Amino acid sequence: MKFKMLLAGLLATVALGGVAQAASLSMVSGDTGNGLAFLRGQLDRFEAETGNTVTIVPMPSSTSDQFGQYRLWLAAGNSDIDVYQTDVIWAPQLADQFLDLTDAAKDVVKDHFPSIIESQTVDGKLVALPAFTDAPALYYRTDLLEKYNKTPPKTWEEMAATAKEIMDGERADGNKDMYGFVFQGNAYEGLTCDALEWVKSSGGGQIVEADGTISINNPKAAAAIDRAASWVGSIAPEGVLAYQEEESRGVWQLGNSVFMRNWPYAYQLGNSADSAVKDKFDVVPLPAGAGDGNSSAATLGGWNVAVSKYTKSPDEAIKLALFLSSKEVQKERAIDQSNLPTIVSLYDDPDIAKAQPIIPRWKDVFLQAVPRPSAPTKVKYNEVSSLFWSAVHDTMSGNGSAADNLEVLEAKLTDLKGDGW
Amino acid sequence: MSSETIVPPKVVLAKPIKSELLTQRVAAARWFLIPMLVALAVVAGWPLLRSIYFSFTDASLTDLYNAKFVGFKNYISWTTLKSGRTIYSGLLVDPVWWNAVWNTLRFAVVSVFFEAVLGMIVALVLNAEFKGRSIVRAAILIPWAIPTIVSAKMWAWMLNDQFGILNDLGLRLGLLGEKVAWTAQPDTAMTAVLIVDVWKTTPFMALLVLAGLQMIPKDIYEAAEIDGVHPVKQFFRITLPLVRPALMVAIIFRLLDAMRIFDLIYVLTPNSSATKTMSVVARENLFDFDKFAYGSAQSTLLFVIIAVMTALYIWLGRVRFDGGIDRCSGVIPRQPPFICWCW
Numbered sequence: 115m116k117f118k119m120l121l122a123g124l125l126a127t128v129a130l131g132g133v134a135q136a137a138s139l140s141m142v143s144g145d146t147g148n149g150l151a152f153l154r155g156q157l158d159r160f161e162a163e164t165g166n167t168v169t170i171v172p173m174p175s176s177t178s179d180q181f182g183q184y185r186l187w188l189a190a191g192n193s194d195i196d197v198y199q200t201d202v203i204w205a206p207q208l209a210d211q212f213l214d215l216t217d218a219a220k221d222v223v224k225d226h227f228p229s230i231i232e233s234q235t236v237d238g239k240l241v242a243l244p245a246f247t248d249a250p251a252l253y254y255r256t257d258l259l260e261k262y263n264k265t266p267p268k269t270w271e272e273m274a275a276t277a278k279e280i281m282d283g284e285r286a287d288g289n290k291d292m293y294g295f296v297f298q299g300n301a302y303e304g305l306t307c308d309a310l311e312w313v314k315s316s317g318g319g320q321i322v323e324a325d326g327t328i329s330i331n332n333p334k335a336a337a338a339i340d341r342a343a344s345w346v347g348s349i350a351p352e353g354v355l356a357y358q359e360e361e362s363r364g365v366w367q368l369g370n371s372v373f374m375r376n377w378p379y380a381y382q383l384g385n386s387a388d389s390a391v392k393d394k395f396d397v398v399p400l401p402a403g404a405g406d407g408n409s410s411a412a413t414l415g416g417w418n419v420a421v422s423k424y425t426k427s428p429d430e431a432i433k434l435a436l437f438l439s440s441k442e443v444q445k446e447r448a449i450d451q452s453n454l455p456t457i458v459s460l461y462d463d464p465d466i467a468k469a470q471p472i473i474p475r476w477k478d479v480f481l482q483a484v485p486r487p488s489a490p491t492k493v494k495y496n497e498v499s500s501l502f503w504s505a506v507h508d509t510m511s512g513n514g515s516a517a518d519n520l521e522v523l524e525a526k527l528t529d530l531k532g533d534g535w
Numbered sequence: 536m537s538s539e540t541i542v543p544p545k546v547v548l549a550k551p552i553k554s555e556l557l558t559q560r561v562a563a564a565r566w567f568l569i570p571m572l573v574a575l576a577v578v579a580g581w582p583l584l585r586s587i588y589f590s591f592t593d594a595s596l597t598d599l600y601n602a603k604f605v606g607f608k609n610y611i612s613w614t615t616l617k618s619g620r621t622i623y624s625g626l627l628v629d630p631v632w633w634n635a636v637w638n639t640l641r642f643a644v645v646s647v648f649f650e651a652v653l654g655m656i657v658a659l660v661l662n663a664e665f666k667g668r669s670i671v672r673a674a675i676l677i678p679w680a681i682p683t684i685v686s687a688k689m690w691a692w693m694l695n696d697q698f699g700i701l702n703d704l705g706l707r708l709g710l711l712g713e714k715v716a717w718t719a720q721p722d723t724a725m726t727a728v729l730i731v732d733v734w735k736t737t738p739f740m741a742l743l744v745l746a747g748l749q750m751i752p753k754d755i756y757e758a759a760e761i762d763g764v765h766p767v768k769q770f771f772r773i774t775l776p777l778v779r780p781a782l783m784v785a786i787i788f789r790l791l792d793a794m795r796i797f798d799l800i801y802v803l804t805p806n807s808s809a810t811k812t813m814s815v816v817a818r819e820n821l822f823d824f825d826k827f828a829y830g831s832a833q834s835t836l837l838f839v840i841i842a843v844m845t846a847l848y849i850w851l852g853r854v855r856f857d858g859g860i861d862r863c864s865g866v867i868p869r870q871p872p873f874i875c876w877c878w
Contacts, residue, residue, distance in 0.1 A: 182822035189596040207825070210597055291697070291714075299719075301806040353696030353716030356724075356805050365697055493597065493825040500823065507807050511721055 136165035137427035139434055141197035141419075144173035144180045146360055147383045152450050160437050166430050176358055177201045178302045181496065184208070193424040196431040197438075200242050202233055202416040203303075203488035203495060209236035212420040216240040218432045225441065226456045233485065234418055241420055243439035246453035248415030249480035250311070251397035251472070253366060253374040253384070258284070266398040269408075270312070270341060273373060273401045277349040280372045289370075294349030296362040297375040301507040304358055306486060306499045307413040308375060309506040312338040314411035314484050316403030321502055322487035322527070326535050330502070331524035338403060339516035343509050355511055367391055375400060377415060381472045382452035397472055399479050414483035416456070448473055454480055491535045501526050583838065589831035596827045609832035626832050631808070632816060636840065639812040642725070643793035646732045651786055653733065654740025659774075661741065662748045672745075679738040687802035690731045694718050694803070721809030728799045728810065736792070740785050747781020748774070783852050787845065794841050813837045 143153055150172055157168045173180045184198055188211040200208065216223075219240060223231055226244055234242045252273070254266050262280050267273035277294025284292040298304035314320050318335030322328055346354055351365070359376060363383065366374040369390035374380070384391050402408040419435040421428065437443060444455040449469040454476055460466060461477045488495040505523040509516045590609055594602035611625040626632055661672055678686065693700050696716035705711030717727045751774065759769050797814035804810040811819075817837060821830030 178823065182818070185596050185822050189599055207597075351696055351714070351716060353714075353719045355719035356696075356716065357719075361695075361697075368697075370697070493595075497824040497826075500819070504806075504808060507805060511719075511807065511809075513721070513807075513809070 136167065137196075137430035138167045138169070139196045139425075139427065139431055140169045140171055140194055141199065141434065142171045142173050142180070142184070142195055143199045144175045144177070145199075146175045147363075147379055147451070149379070149451060152447065156438070156443050156446065160434060163437075164430070164433060166434070168434060171195065175360060176302055177203075177304075178496075181207075188422065188424070191424045193422070193426050196422055196425040196427065197434050198242075198420045198422060199245065200418045200420045201303075202230075202247075202414060202418065203486055203499075205234045205241045205418075206236050206488060206492045207495060208420070209239060209241050211423055212241045213423050213425075213428060213432065214239045214241075215243055215421065215432065215435065218436060219243055219439075222436070222440070225458065226439075227458060227481075229481075230416065230456050233414075233489070242418035243420075243435050244416060244418050244456035245439050246417055246444065246447055246451075247456045247480055248377045248379075248417070248454060249412040249476060249483045250307070250375055250377050250400060250415070251381070251412075251476070251479070252400045253376060253380065253395055253397050255280075255369075255372050255391065255394055256396050257394045258372055266396075267373075267401050269404045270315070270338075270401045271404045274341075274345060274349055277372050281349060291368075291370045293351050293365065293371045295345060295373040295375075296350060296354060296357065296365045296371045298358055298362060299346065299350070299354040299507070299510060300356050300358050300361075301503050302358060303499060303503070305503040305506055307415065309339060309342070309503065310413050310484060310486060311375075311400055311411045312342050312403075315400065315408055316341075317405070317408050320484055320487060322490050322498060322535075324487075324490055326490045326531070328524055328527045328531065330527070331520045333517070334403075336516040336520050339506055339509050339520070341403075342506075343512075343516065346510050355507065369394075378452050378454055378472055378476060380452075382450070382470060397475075410479075412479050412483045414480070414485045416454075494530055494535055497530060498527060501530070586831045586834045586838075589828055590835045592828050594828045594831070595825050596822065597825065599827065602828065605828075609829050610836075626829065626836060631811075632813075632833060632836075634808055635811050635813045635816040638725075638810060639794055639796065639814075642729065642732075642796055642812065643790055646729050646736075646793050647786060647789045649729070649733045650737050650740045650789055651782065653737045654744050654785070655782070657737060657741035658744035658748055659770075661745050675738045675741065677738075678735045679742075681735070683735065683798045684802065686735055687731065687799050690727070690734075691718065691803055694727055718803050719805060721804075721807050724804035724807075724810050728796075728803050731799055731803065732793070732796070736789060740789060743785035743788070744778060744782055747778040747785075750781070751777045787848055787852075790848070791841060791845065794844070795837065813840075 141157075143150060145153060150170060153170060157170065161167055173183065181201070181204060184195075184200075184204075185208070187195060188208060198212070200212075216239065222243075223240070227247070230244045230247055231240070234240060234244065252266070258280050259266065259276070262276075262283060264276045264280070267276055273295065281292050281294040298308050310320060313330070313335045316334050316338035318332055318338050319329035321330045346352060354362070357365075359380075362371075362374055363376060363380050365371050366376070366380070367384055367389050378397075381397060383389065384395055385393065399410040400412055402410045419438045421431045421435050425431045439456070441457050441460065444453075444457055445460055445463060445466060447453045448455050448460060448463075448466045452470045452472060454473060455461065455466075461474050467474045486495075487498060491498045501523055505519040508514055509519050513519075589602065591604055591606060592602035593605050593608075607625075609626060611623060611627045613621050613623045615621045657675065661668065661675070681689075692698065694717040696702060696714050696719065699717070701717070702711065702714045706714070715723065718724050755773055755777075756769065759773060764772070795814050796812050797818070800810055800812050800815050801818075806815070813833065814837065817830050817833035819830075820826040820833060824830075
């Protein structure tokens with residue numbers, strides 16, 4: 115009897131406490147640059163407004179590394195992390211582990227671009243709310259292009275030629291560390307993004323098409339990858355085969371590269387006070403392959419916030435997710451971090467246009483961005499991506515020609531697909 | 536470093552006369568062993584059995600608890616086509632897996648070879664009497680004491696092609712013509728991993744060998760010197776045979792460790808087929824891909840491979856973990872029962 119009373123008392127305390135007390139939440143973030151500091155600032159505001167406390171659990175910036183860890187935590191039903199920052203490609207793979215945000219977000223969903231909301235909806239369930247979207251740019255050095263009397267390139271061939279000429283010229287002038295082009299060549303998800311752009315912009319399809327057909331083994335795709343392989347060790351440093359976003363930004367921001375392929379976040383950082391390229395660069399959409407009918411392709415990126423279904427305080431966690439995807443936070447994020455908003459009206463915002471001129475210009479680029487084949491390949495996407503980036507990385511490190519590697523890749527993908535994705 | 540947890544079972548069997556005290560001590564020893572056995576069962580036995588169980592199911596991380604039993608399908612399965620041709624699939628015929636096995640073996644053999652040679656040299660130096668020896672002994676352990684993931688990241692920066700200190704030094708000293716991307720190319724990446732691993736684990740090897748060296752009685756050397764035996768001959772005829780048991784045990788520890796190499800490869804190299812090891816491939820299947828069961832099968836096979844290797848090594852190398860009882864026997868019984876390896 116005594117025990118029962120004690121238990122009842124305990125339960126009452128817990129129940130009351132749950133309602134009255136603010137929750138202490140944890141969220142993960144693998145942000146790059148000074149993204150974590152920005153996030154902390156926003157969370158401080160959230161804490162002041164709601165009385166909750168939020169702890170950031172920092173993660174590696176590589177999306178592949180993050181995914182493995184999150185997958186493990188979620189499979190184990192870990193309740194330590196309440197809110198996850200998720201990559202745009204993860205929704206189909208992790209849909210079962212996150213709460214449905216359809217009801218919670220019904221008033222704000224219409225403000226976002228429908229395509230982004232759609233990418234985060236799996237079988238009618240809104241898995242995550244968009245925090246920002248991403249579409250890469252070709253960064254170029256305005257001062258160097260002017261010095262050598264060049265215009266920003268429209269094709270990859272033009273880019274390589276310009277890069278080579280300026281690199282050779284600058285090296286002759288004594289800057290031995292000068293390179294022409296840096297990108298993300300490490301064997302990880304980022305290489306899938308880069309290579310998808312090379313292939314798609316050269317008319318080589320998008321690895322696996324929306325209807326599930328495997329299209330990657332074609333001469334145009336092979337030519338595009340061979341072309342990229344020829345950059346390694348000529349206009350790009352050999353080390354590019356181990357570069358992720360931050361390594362390429364490192365070379366670029368020290369002023370040691372004419373061109374860089376990177377996401378918009380590097381725009382703001384490149385203009386920060388300690389940057390060697392401050393006010394010396396601009397962005398254009400990525401080049402296309404030479405030839406008629408080829409147009410620039412940008413891989414659709416972007417990050418979202420999802421709420422774990424194992425969270426102990428779902429209401430507060432959903433509040434946090436709504437807060438992080440809200441218009442106010444997205445606006446500050448755009449100004450402070452040059453991340454592309456997912457809210458349509460922000461592209462006409464004069465404050466953003468003034469602080470980060472890239473953003474209004476990038477609306478069209480991102481609206482035409484190419485999605486990675488995560489929707490058709492569903493839970494097998496990671497393996498598809500890994501097979502693809504391995505084939506590309508092999509080609510670029512001189513291990514077989516693109517045609518051979520893509521042929522093998524096709525066989526492997528067919529095998530993986532089996533009766534259907 | 537003499538040995539024994541209480542009384543060796545061998546001795547008990549060999550001596551038919553059981554004193555009451557002895558029986559008591561054996562019983563007490565069993566009780567003292569229980570906590571350790573329970574701990575081992577929980578932290579090692581259970582996960583191992585669980586992995587083996589999962590390797591016979593179709594488990595995926597999205598749905599771990601409704602896994603169905605599929606027999607040996609993850610290891611090997613075959614279908615016969617209408618044309619009569621049989622197609623095999625599964626881990627045992629997976630080229631990615633065998634490539635990883637080969638990478639791991641190559642890494643293990645090369646790294647342990649260099650560590651054994653260098654460890655021996657370091658141990659010989661530390662075995663000599665010189666001023667400040669104890670400080671040097673402690674200092675040499677520092678690489679071993681740094682967590683691998685930290686030293687891997689540290690070396691990744693030192694080896695970085697643009698900002699790395701090694702390239703900078705090489706260029707300044709004129710050893711390198713241009714900056715080398717050590718970790719980017721698959722061939723140099725493996726070398727980089729080997730260098731870091733040797734740097735890190737040579738001290739461990741040296742320490743184990745040093746312990747062996749100190750067990751060698753000084754009078755043997757004195758006798759050899761009186762007979763005018765050349766120091767090199769002394770090394771090969773006295774030191775090496777007598778330190779061999781210690782060396783063999785040290786090598787097997789390192790070999791087991793090297794076979795499950797993960798962190799260095801994961802941090803230092805691009806994730807390409809030229810450097811992927813068994814653990815890296817298994818992790819990839821377990822967590823990154825939707826193939827938890829297949830990854831479990833790889834973990835299980837990794838365990839089997841290591842177990843077989845160890846058994847072969849012990850058998851072929853006639854390694855004695857009980858230590859040279861003949862050499863120790865005079866000292867053991869009245870020593871406090873501290874657990875250590877004896878040679």
